[in-house]
Amino acid sequence: MNLEISNLSLKINNKTILDGITTTFEEGKITVVLGPNGCGKTTLIKEIIKKYADTKELAYVAQETTGYLNLMVRDVIELSRYSNNKFYRGLSAEDKEAIEQAIEMMDIEDKQNQLFDTLSGGEKQRVMMARALAQETDWLILDEPTSNLDASHVRKINDAVRQAKSAIVVMHDINEAARLGDKYILMNNGRIIEESNTLTEDLLDKTFEMDFSKMVTSDGQTIFYLAKQQESKRAQ
Amino acid sequence: MAVSCCLGSSNIALSSIFDFLFGRGETLPETTVTIITKLRIPRVLTAALIGGALASIGAVMQGIFKNPMADPSVLGISSGAALGAAIAIVVGLNGVIIGAFTGAYIGAVIGAVLTWFIIITIAKSSGEYDTSSTLLAGIATSSLMSALITVIMTLNLQKMERIYMWMLGTFSASTVSKTIILAIVVMLGLIALIIFAPMIDVLKLGKETAETLGVKQGRTLAILMTISSIILAFCVANAGVIGFVGLIIPHIVSFFKVYKMRSKIIMCFLVGAIFTVICDTICKIVIAPGELPIGAVTSLIGAPYFLFLLLKARRQNGGAL
Numbered sequence: 001m002n003l004e005i006s007n008l009s010l011k012i013n014n015k016t017i018l019d020g021i022t023t024t025f026e027e028g029k030i031t032v033v034l035g036p037n038g039c040g041k042t043t044l045i046k047e048i049i050k051k052y053a054d055t056k057e058l059a060y061v062a063q064e065t066t067g068y069l070n071l072m073v074r075d076v077i078e079l080s081r082y083s084n085n086k087f088y089r090g091l092s093a094e095d096k097e098a099i100e101q102a103i104e105m106m107d108i109e110d111k112q113n114q115l116f117d118t119l120s121g122g123e124k125q126r127v128m129m130a131r132a133l134a135q136e137t138d139w140l141i142l143d144e145p146t147s148n149l150d151a152s153h154v155r156k157i158n159d160a161v162r163q164a165k166s167a168i169v170v171m172h173d174i175n176e177a178a179r180l181g182d183k184y185i186l187m188n189n190g191r192i193i194e195e196s197n198t199l200t201e202d203l204l205d206k207t208f209e210m211d212f213s214k215m216v217t218s219d220g221q222t223i224f225y226l227a228k229q230q231e232s233k234r235a236q
Numbered sequence: 237m238a239v240s241c242c243l244g245s246s247n248i249a250l251s252s253i254f255d256f257l258f259g260r261g262e263t264l265p266e267t268t269v270t271i272i273t274k275l276r277i278p279r280v281l282t283a284a285l286i287g288g289a290l291a292s293i294g295a296v297m298q299g300i301f302k303n304p305m306a307d308p309s310v311l312g313i314s315s316g317a318a319l320g321a322a323i324a325i326v327v328g329l330n331g332v333i334i335g336a337f338t339g340a341y342i343g344a345v346i347g348a349v350l351t352w353f354i355i356i357t358i359a360k361s362s363g364e365y366d367t368s369s370t371l372l373a374g375i376a377t378s379s380l381m382s383a384l385i386t387v388i389m390t391l392n393l394q395k396m397e398r399i400y401m402w403m404l405g406t407f408s409a410s411t412v413s414k415t416i417i418l419a420i421v422v423m424l425g426l427i428a429l430i431i432f433a434p435m436i437d438v439l440k441l442g443k444e445t446a447e448t449l450g451v452k453q454g455r456t457l458a459i460l461m462t463i464s465s466i467i468l469a470f471c472v473a474n475a476g477v478i479g480f481v482g483l484i485i486p487h488i489v490s491f492f493k494v495y496k497m498r499s500k501i502i503m504c505f506l507v508g509a510i511f512t513v514i515c516d517t518i519c520k521i522v523i524a525p526g527e528l529p530i531g532a533v534t535s536l537i538g539a540p541y542f543l544f545l546l547l548k549a550r551r552q553n554g555g556a557l
Contacts, residue, residue: 046444053447060444067302069440071495082438083450115495131441135448 001057001138002027003048003168010043010190017043019190027138030167032181034174034199036208040190041170042143048168049141056083059132060141065116065124073119073127074112077103080134102134105160107153121148129157133164140167146176174204174212174224199224248272274412280513282410283530285422286471287481287512288505293464294482295489295504296429299436299497300460301359301370307483308468310371312378313351314479317465317472319381319388320347322399326392341417344469351377352461404529405476407516418474425467426505432460433498478531480538481508491545511538 003025010018018040025031025048033041042063052058059080069076080102081095091099103109106126111119116127125148132140140161146154158180161167171177177184178199186193186207193207204212204224212224248271252264256272290308297306308314324343354377359370385403389396438451446453471478485508486500494503512530515537519528 049444049447053444054450056448056450058448060448062442062444065442067440068298068304069302070298070304070490071437071440075437075496076441079434079438079441079449082434128441137448 001055003052003139005044005048005051008044008047010040010047016190018047021190021192023185023192023195025166025168026183027166029182030161030164030169030180031183031185032177033168033170033185033187034172034177034204034207035187035193039187041187044187045141045143045168045170052139057138058141059135059137059139061125061128061132061143061145063143063147064121065128069116071116072112073108073114073116076116076127077112077131077134080131098134098136102130105133105156106130107156122150122153125149126153126157129160133160138165140164140169142167143170144172145169147172174199175222178222178224248276275410278410278412278415279407279516281415282418282474283407283512283516284509285415285418286407286475286478287515288509289422289426289467289471290478290481291485291489291504291508291511292426292429292501293468294508295486295497295500296436296460296464297482298486299440299500300457302440303371304487305371305483306374307480308464309477309479309482310378311351311355311374312376312381313348313355313374313465313468314472314477315378315381315385316351317344317348317469318403318477319385320344320350320469321473322385322388323347325395325399326388338473341470341473344473345466347381348465348469348472349462351381352465356457356461403477405478405531406519406527406529407475408527410474414474418470421470422467425463426501428463429460429501430498432456432463433501434496436460436497475530478512478534480531480534480542481512484538484542485511487542487545491548 004023006022008018008021009016021040021044033044035041045060049058049060077099078091078095081091081098084092084095103112106129108123108126108130111123111127116124119127125145129142129145132142142157142161145157145161149157154176158176161169161180169177169180171180181199182197184196184199184203186196186203188207188209194203196203201212201214201224204210210226213227215223215225217223248268252268253272253276255264256269294307297308297311298304300306320343321340322343324339355370355373358373382403385399389399392399435451435456438449439446439453439456441449443453446456485504489500489503489507492503494500512534515533516530518537519530519533522528
């Protein structure tokens with residue numbers, strides 16, 4: 001199933017958040033959404049969820065989980081199976097298997113019996129990611145899933161995204177995005193500036209209104225960076 | 237519960253209560269039997285039902301608002317119900333409709349639902365429900381409702397005593413027929429809350445995630461709050477505003493590692509019932525033949541215990557209850 005948005009505009013308190021967005025997220029691809037803070041990425045994702053939630057084929061991980069949950073980590077992950085049987089009977093063998101796999105994949109076996117509220121930001125993100133994986137949906141929709149994570153866990157999340165059938169990922173780390181995405185949607189000011197299958201300096205310059213340079217490492221990876229002069233200019 | 241049945245302005249031996257409960261009542265004096273069936277048993281059952289209901293609703297509200305401080309009296313819904321009941325009494329709608337079902341019940345239900353509607357409208361304007369604005373809206377609404385009750389009392393001095401009861405809380409007005417109505421409402425409401433309980437856990441994951449799991453936030457909140465408001469209104473119409481039970485019992489239950497909403501609601505009901513019956517027993521004996529208001533006793537016992545739990549939780553897991 002492709003996810004389609006056509007001519008979507010949204011104003012909140014007279015401020016334009018989304019401005020005539022038309023795009024298709026293709027099944028089987030990892031689409032990365034890039035853009036400066038406040039350009040409407042999260043709002044776009046929420047609109048997609050609003051439109052397609054009833055298909056039960058989306059799993060979502062928000063930027064952060066706020067408030068007092070008062071649930072154990074294991075309970076939180078088990079909620080992923082709610083739509084299967086509404087918990088009128090216990091978890092099936094299939095439910096349990098999905099949960100165990102997700103827990104193992106996100107490396108949180110030792111956290112299962114802790115209170116979710118006592119975890120660090122990064123641990124909470126991994127728990128929520130495990131919960132999304134255990135939903136076993138066609139689509140994974142992730143809003144900055146790696147923002148609080150150390151390098152080894154960033155890799156774990158990226159591996160999980162690659163294994164997913166289809167995904168939409170909002171990211172800030174451009175180089176991580178360059179390694180992960182099959183397709184890129186570049187946004188600024190509530191608009192899609194461009195859609196592309198590869199990231200280039202020009203596209204990044206247009207999106208972030210900065211001057212990016214590119215280099216290729218000895219093992220063949222492309223790295224985008226901001227020239228030193230420009231960084232110091234910004235600091236002034 | 238049996239002990240609570242013995243104690244009161246005229247003491248009845250514990251053996252008499254057991255004689256009565258196990259069908260040997262015919263050997264007892266008639267006045268004793270009357271006191272047990274007409275006064276003591278309705279009162280203990282009312283205390284248990286209301287205590288249990290308040291604790292369960294407290295757990296539901298803490299879950300819905302994702303806030304450990306949420307509780308029907310903090311959110312002002314109890315005062316809303318009390319105001320509704322007070323207005324019903326003052327304008328003379330307190331006549332009997334069917335059996336012991338009086339206008340005060342209807343006033344309380346309207347008051348509770350309206351207050352809930354005001355709070356949710358204010359809380360919703362910020363997009364999510366789990367913000368502190370909900371709690372602040374509740375505290376402000378609560379003060380407003382209490383102030384209005386005070387105004388109504390002052391304007392109707394002849395009915396003041398009756399209304400004053402709602403401000404303090406007491407089980408002393410319990411009768412057999414009132415207890416039966418209360419039991420029906422509380423039990424039906426509790427069953428509904430237990431059925432919907434896992435939806436509260438799903439909502440805690442956030443609006444969007446809940447939607448992907450098939451739980452719609454707006455609709456679910458409306459259902460849960462309507463059920464809670466109705467139960468609460470009947471509790472308030474029977475025994476007034478009893479603070480603190482809804483706030484502390486869910487934390488006591490969490491402290492014993494009961495977290496999932498379905499088991500939590502059931503456990504809260506049991507613990508809340510026991511706690512309130514004990515508190516009511518204390519009310520009856522401390523200054524006998526006079527009585528203390530139940531709200532004062534629940535706070536006197538509950539508050540220090542709550543502080544103790546808070547301290548212990550801080551040591552154990554960094555502040556999270």
